[in-house]
Amino acid sequence: MKRPDSLYRRLLIWLLVPLVGLGALMLVQAYLDARHTADRAFDRLLEAATLAIADRVQWQDDQLWLDLPPAALEMLATDAEERVFYALYDGDGRFITGNARLPGDTRPDRVHDSVHESARGDTLLYRDIEWHSLTLRQGIRRSRLEDWSLQERFEVRVAHTREGREALTLSLLRTNLAYIGVMAALAIAALLLAVRSALAPLTRLRRAIRARDPRTLTPLELTLPRELAELRETLNDLLARMRRVRANQERFIGDASHQLRTPLAGLSTRAELALRQDDPAAWRSALEAMQATSDSTARLAGQLLSLTRLDNPEATPDLAPLDLNALARRACRDAWASCDRANIDLGVEAEDTPLMIDGVAWQLEEALSNLIDNARRYGAHCITVRVTDGPPTLAVEDDGPGIAKHQRLLVLRPFYRGRDGGEGSGLGLAIVDGIARSHKARLTLEPMANDRGLSVAIHFTGDR
Amino acid sequence: MNGMLGRTRHREAERLATGVREWARPRVFSALWVAICLVVSTLPVQAEQTLRFSGSATPTEPLEQLTVHGALDIPQIRPLLEDFHHRHPFVTLTYRNLTTLELNQRFLAAETPSADVLISSAMPWQYRLANDGHGQTLNGPLADTWPEWARWRHELFAVTFEPIVMVYRQELEEDFGAPQSHDALLNLLEQHGDALRGRVVTYDPAKSGAGYSYAVEEARLSPRYWELVAALGSADAVLEETTGAMLKGLEEGKYWLGYNLLGSYARDVVDADPALKMVIPKDYALVTQRLVLIPTRAPHPTAAKRFVNYLLSEHGQRVLAERTALGAVHPALEGPGTANDLKSRLGEALRPIRLSPALLATLDDLKRRALLTRWQREFRRWQPSPSSGKPGAALPTSQTTSASRPDMTGENTSAAR
Known part of the structure; x- marks a missing residue:
């Protein structure tokens, strides 16, 4: 099972991994430094030993002569009991004396390097060599005999094993390690504290949210760091929107109950009046009136239901490809009979080729029938259902009185009747708006030419 | 490489009787080595002696093989080997007694x-073998607690502790008093050099590796050593090659005073002869030690480590102290024949030859030639003529030859005997 991601862990990892990498780099650096320091210290021994030997080189019996000072060799062996090797070579590289035939160094004389040049003008060379499966540090001194008439070149080569150097390297490294270790421990401790304290406001926020009454929508009042304050503001915005939505819902429920109660009260009154009479003809007319009222009430209830369904943000309709042209023709066919009875001219302007969009057919049919119905109710004589492409648009145009500009947004609210005199429920446009929103389409209300009439259009600009 | 080289010059019987092993001088030239071999092979006795203890497997231990090459005479080491065999009966032990040179060359x-184990008194050579990486590391509680000055x-x-001593005859004490220090010896020689002409004997550093290495050490200790050499020369000191030869002359009454004898060999002789007295000089006394090394490629390293651990152990060292004249190093041992005993009696005067790279300098060919030249110059300083025909004058016939080719002269001398 994968453990859920945690900010704490994420922060720690992102801070610790570079820290550990840095620590490793510091260790390597410390080791190299220590080794270098140890080599520098011990190379002084090589220098001193070669000097002590070179001082005792003479010219005797027509050859180079060395009265080897034992102290020179003892210098090379510290407490670490290094193995010690030495050799004297003449200028032509011939072995004169020594306990090992140490290899030469091909590097040239460093004449101008003041660091590597002693007062005598000797050249000193140091390097690590592998010799007879021993790891040695070798020091070479190139020097010359300065005599009255003689300038004989010679080379003193000494070498010893690295135990002393390694011991010094280790002890230097141990000191450094202690420092690095303490620093690492402090850094990690500080890191843990820092991450913990940085995340503390988050915990406070969580507690504050958890402690709230689920029904209250009042804003959060909490002092938080900037990053979290933004989150708090966003939360408060959401809460404000929820407050508005709830107010809308309360008003809607109020309106809906009012709307339903009025026809029901009418029905009740009508029935009461009819019961007081004995005339069957009066009964009949009452029953007819009651049937019409209950029809419209049923229609109102149906509209309320579909509006509620459309307003539910969690109900995502399954969009399917459909042909707008065919849909427009079908809607006209369905509405033609009622329009014809009211002597209204209903027409379709659509291409023959299919215009495909993703949508929910029954919702769009409902929207069209609502729009046609609306136009019919509010005194249009000519209604045109128009389908155009680019972007795909479904429009219903009428030549009725139109809607004043300041009312065009208000009419989208439920139970708002912009044009008095009609017997509509005031829900039609609200439903169309809901359908347009659920299709991510844009709804526009425009007057026709001459500021007369109304064109309600659904532009399918969204994802096709 | 020049150092101590062991060479049998005695008859076997003599060596066994006196328990003396001499050091001899080294030369690396192989031709010379062939010459030495020839000389050795013409001697009536074999240079090599072998002592063998056959072991048998015990219920707990399988049979082990062990070969020890030592430059240590069999009578000296026998008690030690017997005790080892007694404690480790499952080890078949072969001990081969070789000269220091043979031991080194053979290896x-x-x-x-x-x-599997090399034991030699030729400290520079053993040191050089170890320095060149021929030695195996021995760890363990015994090796770890072994005194630092006695290991490398x-x-x-270093498992033994053998001081370099003076031996004198009673006659010397009666006539001039016995010198107890180098200083007293110098005074004696300066005041009574003429009377002692030919009656003083010491090592010939040109012919004896041991004598040479003592000369190196003494010259390092004090420049006054050269005065002593000059005084020895002015007294026409006889130069011998071995402690055994010096002891023989002392026993016979030929010499009255022997300077720089190996104490471990002199002790038994002096104990047996009431006319002889042994002095460990009070001002300083060199101490030589036998060095033990396990070769890297030893065929039986387990047995070798067992043996060396035995040598380092308290019971092994006690055998050394009580049943040989070699002297025990173990810090826990007290009493006669131990380093502790000598130290408590002589204190700071004891100068063990240090296990340090200075030993490598001893082996340097040019160094050797330079030191011998100086030694011979000092020795002849007060002599009227270099080729004096006085009895006992042991100077080589040709000084230059002895300086540069000492072994050849030495060989010729011994072959002539």
Whole structure:
């Protein structure tokens, strides 16, 4: 099972991994430094030993002569009991004396390097060599005999094993390690504290949210760091929107109950009046009136239901490809009979080729029938259902009185009747708006030419 | 490489009787080595002696093989080997007694060494073997607690403690008093050099590796050593090659005073002869030690480590102290024959030859020639003529030859005997 991601862990990892990498780099650096320091210290021994030997080189019996000072060799062996090797070579590289035939160094004389040049003008060379499966540090001194008439070149080569150097390297490294270790421990401790304290406001926020009454929508009042304050503001915005939505819902429920109660009260009154009479003809007319009222009430209830369904943000309709042209023709066919009875001219302007969009057919049919119905109710004589492409648009145009500009947004609210005199429920446009929103389409209300009439259009600009 | 080289010049019977092993001088020239071999092979006795203890497997331990090459006479080492065999009956032990030179040459010549342990008194050579990486590391509680001055890198262990002494006859004490220090010896020689002409004997550093290495050490200790050499020369001191030869002359009454004898060999002789007295000089006394080394390629390293651990152990060292004249190093041991005993009596005067790279300098060919030249110059300083025909004058016939080719002269002398 994968453990859920945690900010704490994420922060720690992102801070610790570079820290550990840095620590490793510091260790390597410390080791190299220590080794270098140890080599520098011990190379002084090589220098001193070669000097002590070179001082005792003479010219005797027509050859180079060395009265080897034992102290020179003892210098090379510290407490670490290094193995010690030495050799004297003449200028032509011939072995004169020594306990090992140490290899030469091909590097040239460093004449101008003041660091590597002693007062005598000797050249000193140091390097690590592998010799007879021993790891040695070798020091070479190139020097010359300065005599009255003689300038004989010679080379003193000494070498010893690295135990002393390694011991010094280790002890230097141990000191450094202690420092690095303490620093690492402090850094990690500080890191843990820092991450913990940085995340503390988050915990406070969580507690504050958890402690709230689920029904209250009042804003959060909490002092938080900037990053979290933004989150708090966003939360408060959401809460404000929820407050508005709830107010809308309360008003809607109020309106809906009012709307339903009025026809029901009418029905009740009508029935009461009819019961007081004995005339069957009066009964009949009452029953007819009651049937019409209950029809419209049923229609109102149906509209309320579909509006509620459309307003539910969690109900995502399954969009399917459909042909707008065919849909427009079908809607006209369905509405033609009622329009014809009211002597209204209903027409379709659509291409023959299919215009495909993703949508929910029954919702769009409902929207069209609502729009046609609306136009019919509010005194249009000519209604045109128009389908155009680019972007795909479904429009219903009428030549009725139109809607004043300041009312065009208000009419989208439920139970708002912009044009008095009609017997509509005031829900039609609200439903169309809901359908347009659920299709991510844009709804526009425009007057026709001459500021007369109304064109309600659904532009399918969204994802096709 | 020049150092102590062991060479049998005595008859076997003599060596066994006196328990003396001499050091001899080294030369690396192989031609010379062939010459030495020839000389050795013409001697009536074999240079090599072998002592063998056959072991048998015990219920707990399988049979082990062990070969020890030592420059240590069999009578000296026998008690030690017997005790080891008694404690480790499952080890078949072969001890081969070789001269220091043979021991070194044999080891270096062999492709796979036959020896599991090398014991030699030729400290510079043993040191050089270890320095060149021929030694195996021995760890363990015994090796770790072994005195630091008596070991090197856990590869080389000094197991004996043998002071360099003076031996004099009673006649000397009666006539001039016995010198108890180098200073007193110098005074004696300066005041009574004429009377002692030919009656003083010491090592010939040109012919004896041991004598040479003592000369190196003494010259390092004090420049006054050269005065002593000059005084020895003015007294026409006889130069011998071995402690055994010096002891023989002292026993016979030929010499009255012997300077720089190996104490471990002199002790038994002096104990047996009431006319002889042994003095460990009070101002300083060199101490030489036998060094033990396990070769890297030893065929039986387990047994070798067992043996060296035995040598380092308290019971092994007690055998050394009580049943040989070699002297025990173990810090826990007290009483006669131990380093502690000598130290408590002589204190700071004891100068053990240090296990340090200075030993390598001893082996330097040019160094050797330079020191011998100086030694001979000092020795002849007060002599009227270099080729004096006085009896007992032991100077080589040709000084230059003795300086540069000492072994050849030495060989010729011994072959002539």
